[in-house]
Amino acid sequence: MTITPSGIWKDIETIRQESPLVHNITNYVVMNTTANALLALGASPVMAHAQNEAADMVNIARALVINIGTLSDPWINAMFTAAARAKERDIPIVLDPVGAGATPYRTKTARDLIHAAFPAIIRGNGSEIMALCETTATTKGVDSGSASDLAIDAARKLNREFGAVICITGETDYIVSQDAMISIKNGHEMMPRVTGLGCTATALCGAFAAINPDFFMAAAHAMAVMGIAGEMAARTARGPASLQLNFIDTLYQLSETHIQALLRLGKA
Numbered sequence: 001m002t003i004t005p006s007g008i009w010k011d012i013e014t015i016r017q018e019s020p021l022v023h024n025i026t027n028y029v030v031m032n033t034t035a036n037a038l039l040a041l042g043a044s045p046v047m048a049h050a051q052n053e054a055a056d057m058v059n060i061a062r063a064l065v066i067n068i069g070t071l072s073d074p075w076i077n078a079m080f081t082a083a084a085r086a087k088e089r090d091i092p093i094v095l096d097p098v099g100a101g102a103t104p105y106r107t108k109t110a111r112d113l114i115h116a117a118f119p120a121i122i123r124g125n126g127s128e129i130m131a132l133c134e135t136t137a138t139t140k141g142v143d144s145g146s147a148s149d150l151a152i153d154a155a156r157k158l159n160r161e162f163g164a165v166i167c168i169t170g171e172t173d174y175i176v177s178q179d180a181m182i183s184i185k186n187g188h189e190m191m192p193r194v195t196g197l198g199c200t201a202t203a204l205c206g207a208f209a210a211i212n213p214d215f216f217m218a219a220a221h222a223m224a225v226m227g228i229a230g231e232m233a234a235r236t237a238r239g240p241a242s243l244q245l246n247f248i249d250t251l252y253q254l255s256e257t258h259i260q261a262l263l264r265l266g267k268a
Helices: 005-018 031-041 051-059 073-089 104-117 126-132 148-162 197-211 215-234 240-253 256-262
Strands: 021-025 044-047 063-067 093-096 121-125 165-169 173-176 181-184
Touching: 005 031, 005 197, 005 215, 005 256, 021 031, 021 051, 021 073, 021 197, 031 044, 031 197, 031 240, 051 073, 063 073, 063 197, 073 093, 073 104, 093 104, 093 197, 104 126, 104 148, 121 126, 121 148, 121 197, 121 215, 126 148, 126 165, 148 165, 148 173, 165 197, 165 215, 173 215, 181 215, 197 215, 215 240, 215 256
Parallel strands: 021 044, 021 063, 063 093, 093 121, 121 165
Antiparallel strands: 165 173, 173 181
């Protein structure tokens, strides 16, 4: 499988034309950023975490994004309720196991969700992906203690066991499936200084998965867009705050020409 600028652009055009509703059960820290990123890309976000409406919201969505960043028992119940309805409707589930490996509660919740939901895509940093495989990986809060390439074997194991496309983000992003792996080298060193950009990557995976049933390519396209937009935003950013602002604007202004000029693929 090959990622191409024209393929990425076709998906962006579809998102902008169809404005798919992406239901996010995500954390307090990133709700505003991820909602604005989805809107800038062209998708339609909803942030709804009440268990009483979780299933009903999934009924009108085209993708479900579950992000465990700020956990509580009521939110976890809503996540399982929403995931069950998404499975019934056969719409893609994207899971972000934020901070897996940091505490037993967080790690168990992520693993339980994978067993219950069998997500289409799991996106995390190297430590989070390794923690899902019960390795000795440790997570520093929600930050990675392991380079993304160290998690490739864990990603392959997760894919074999659950069938999910695994997206490992870091200095190089890796998208892993049963038959293929793509590495993407776009991005900027300032991006980890902006809280929530990893969660934004997960939300964008949801937008692309909503319109592209090839979840491997959907994840790859989302990561390429994240990296390219980050690079472009950094050109005029004076620091992390202006990078975040520029990133949202860049998603809105992104063109096929930008993708053709900046896409950088690594060796798989």
